[in-house]
Amino acid sequence: xxxxxxxxxxxxxxxxxxxxxxxxxxxxxxxxxxxxxxxxxxxxxxxxxxxxxxxxxxxxxxxxxxxxxxxxxxxxxxxxxxxxxxxxxxxxxxxxxxxxxxxxxxxxx
Amino acid sequence: xxxxxxxxxxxxxxxxxxxxxxxxxxxxxxxxxxxxxxxxxxxxxxxxxxxxxxxxxxxxxxxxxxxxxxxxxxxxxxxxxxxxxxxxxxxxxxxxxxxxxxxxxxxxxxxxxxxxxxxxxxxxxxxxxxxxxxxxxxxx
Ligand SMILES: Nc1ncnc2c1ncn2[C@@H]1O[C@H](COP(=O)(O)OP(=O)(O)OP(=O)(O)O)[C@@H](O)[C@H]1O
Ligand SMILES: [Mg+2]
Numbered sequence: 135x136x137x138x139x140x141x142x143x144x145x146x147x148x149x150x151x152x153x154x155x156x157x158x159x160x161x162x163x164x165x166x167x168x169x170x171x172x173x174x175x176x177x178x179x180x181x182x183x184x185x186x187x188x189x190x191x192x193x194x195x196x197x198x199x200x201x202x203x204x205x206x207x208x209x210x211x212x213x214x215x216x217x218x219x220x221x222x223x224x225x226x227x228x229x230x231x232x233x234x235x236x237x238x239x240x241x242x243x
Numbered sequence: 244x245x246x247x248x249x250x251x252x253x254x255x256x257x258x259x260x261x262x263x264x265x266x267x268x269x270x271x272x273x274x275x276x277x278x279x280x281x282x283x284x285x286x287x288x289x290x291x292x293x294x295x296x297x298x299x300x301x302x303x304x305x306x307x308x309x310x311x312x313x314x315x316x317x318x319x320x321x322x323x324x325x326x327x328x329x330x331x332x333x334x335x336x337x338x339x340x341x342x343x344x345x346x347x348x349x350x351x352x353x354x355x356x357x358x359x360x361x362x363x364x365x366x367x368x369x370x371x372x373x374x375x376x377x378x379x380x381x382x383x
Pocket of ligand 2: 167353354
């Protein structure tokens with residue numbers, strides 16, 4: 135499933151939009167260097183980390199989208215950087231486990 | 244030297260929001276030059292980790308990228324506290340990052356191992372109290 139359709143079906147907040155591409159896998163994590171070395175291409179990256187470096191790392195790993203879990207809203211710097219870099223930045227209410235299950239169920243990954 | 248593109252960046256040590264700009268700029272340049280996506284990604288990751296290390300551990304520094312037709316040489320130079328035990332610093336999971344830095348998502352102790360993983364050659368010169376220079380070579 136593509137990010138736009140997924141965000142809509144999941145009822146997520148959309149803080150920033152990017153290229154509408156397919157979510158091919160998922161990755162959960164908050165330590166940026168772990169994410170850099172382990173997150174697969176075109177994944178949905180689920181995190182509770184909320185700062186500007188999240189957008190920088192998302193472009194490095196070329197993920198399909200970032201999902202900020204637990205109702206975290208991005209700070210101004212992160213939202214601005216995500217927009218500038220055309221990275222999908224989504225907001226979800228549930229915890230990382232619940233939202234990972236949702237990604238799995240909706241996207242079949 | 245004439246067939247080499249040299250890019251130099253000041254990496255601001257107090258500004259987390261600009262951290263990553265040097266590696267992003269190099270990434271853009273390589274893409275424009277038609278370097279393969281896989282190579283661009285290796286360079287961007289290795290350089291980003293080095294840049295971030297200078298910001299969080301060394302109050303900033305200088306990043307220099309020298310781009311040749313078939314490879315890139317990256318030099319990350321700082322006048323920070325230096326690294327006392329380089330072998331230990333290279334171990335996956337070793338980090339001296341403060342609680343404050345960890346709350347920003349850094350401090351997994353994976354940066355230097357990532358730089359090694361994504362480069363073809365890596366060398367660290369460091370003197371405690373003087374500074375650290377990391378050299379990376381990455382072929383395309
Ligand atoms: N430029 C530097 N100046 C001084 N010390 C450094 C420098 N780079 C790395 N170090 C030391 O080496 C350790 C390991 O670095 P590494 O990049 O692997 O992990 P980290 O930066 O602590 O965490 P991560 O990179 O996973 O966010 C650091 O915690 C720090 O003690
Ligand atoms: Mg590091």
